[in-house]
Amino acid sequence: MYGMVNRSVEDMVKSAHGEAMWLEIKRRAGVTEDIFISNAGYPDEITYKLVGAASEVMQIPADKILHAFGEHWVLNTARKGYGPMMAMGGANLPQFLENLPAFHDRVALLYPNLIPPRFAVSDRAERSLRLHYYTERPGLTPFVEGLIHGLGKMFETAVQVTLQENRGTGHDHDVFLVAW
Ligand code: HEM
Numbered sequence: 001m002y003g004m005v006n007r008s009v010e011d012m013v014k015s016a017h018g019e020a021m022w023l024e025i026k027r028r029a030g031v032t033e034d035i036f037i038s039n040a041g042y043p044d045e046i047t048y049k050l051v052g053a054a055s056e057v058m059q060i061p062a063d064k065i066l067h068a069f070g071e072h073w074v075l076n077t078a079r080k081g082y083g084p085m086m087a088m089g090g091a092n093l094p095q096f097l098e099n100l101p102a103f104h105d106r107v108a109l110l111y112p113n114l115i116p117p118r119f120a121v122s123d124r125a126e127r128s129l130r131l132h133y134y135t136e137r138p139g140l141t142p143f144v145e146g147l148i149h150g151l152g153k154m155f156e157t158a159v160q161v162t163l164q165e166n167r168g169t170g171h172d173h174d175v176f177l178v179a180w
Pocket residue numbers: 001002004005074078082085086100103104107111113114115116117118134135136137140143144147148151
């Protein structure tokens with residue numbers, strides 16, 4: 001994944017727990033990079049190791065860390081670093097979700113080696129829809145839940161997210177019922 005992802009993990013840890021905690025997590029993860037370069041590519045394994053080490057060091061389950069990271073990504077990294085791109089995503093939560101399938105097409109113009117997630121929307125109702133999430137990467141379901149909660153906070157819209165189908169239990173993708 002592009003270095004910006006690892007940088008964002010770093011930013012989340014440091015802003016809540018300080019530099020020493022981050023250095024301990026990197027040490028535990030066996031990561032030797034002094035800094036991550038946003039637009040350079042790194043093996044996915046590094047990101048997974050950082051999340052695993054953060055879970056051990058902070059004694060917080062990895063799914064909770066991924067959830068928090070999803071919120072942090074939207075509310076800090078994306079909103080502050082990519083404001084205009086986020087604004088183009090939609091003017092409110094349902095609009096943003098409906099535009100999500102095309103979102104990373106724009107990201108890929110900036111980062112051509114992106115291996116993006118794929119999203120689809122179905123069953124649009126007045127106050128809910130079903131969001132389908134496809135990826136080759138394992139274990140990121142709680143990250144996506146955190147991302148959606150982050151979008152809810154960004155639009156100041158109370159949101160409920162229910163995982164209806166799960167890649168972990170044999171489906172080929174995750175399906176979330178998102179209600180607002
Ligand atoms: C301007 C804002 C955004 C940027 C710059 C961005 C960029 C990226 C980058 C660089 C990756 C790593 C993939 C790679 O390097 O190959 C990624 C992954 C991902 N992004 Fe975004 N993203 C943004 C917003 C969003 C939003 C709003 C969502 C959903 C609500 C989202 C969902 C995901 C997911 C789920 C992944 C994990 C990859 C996977 O599932 O395989 N992103 N994004």
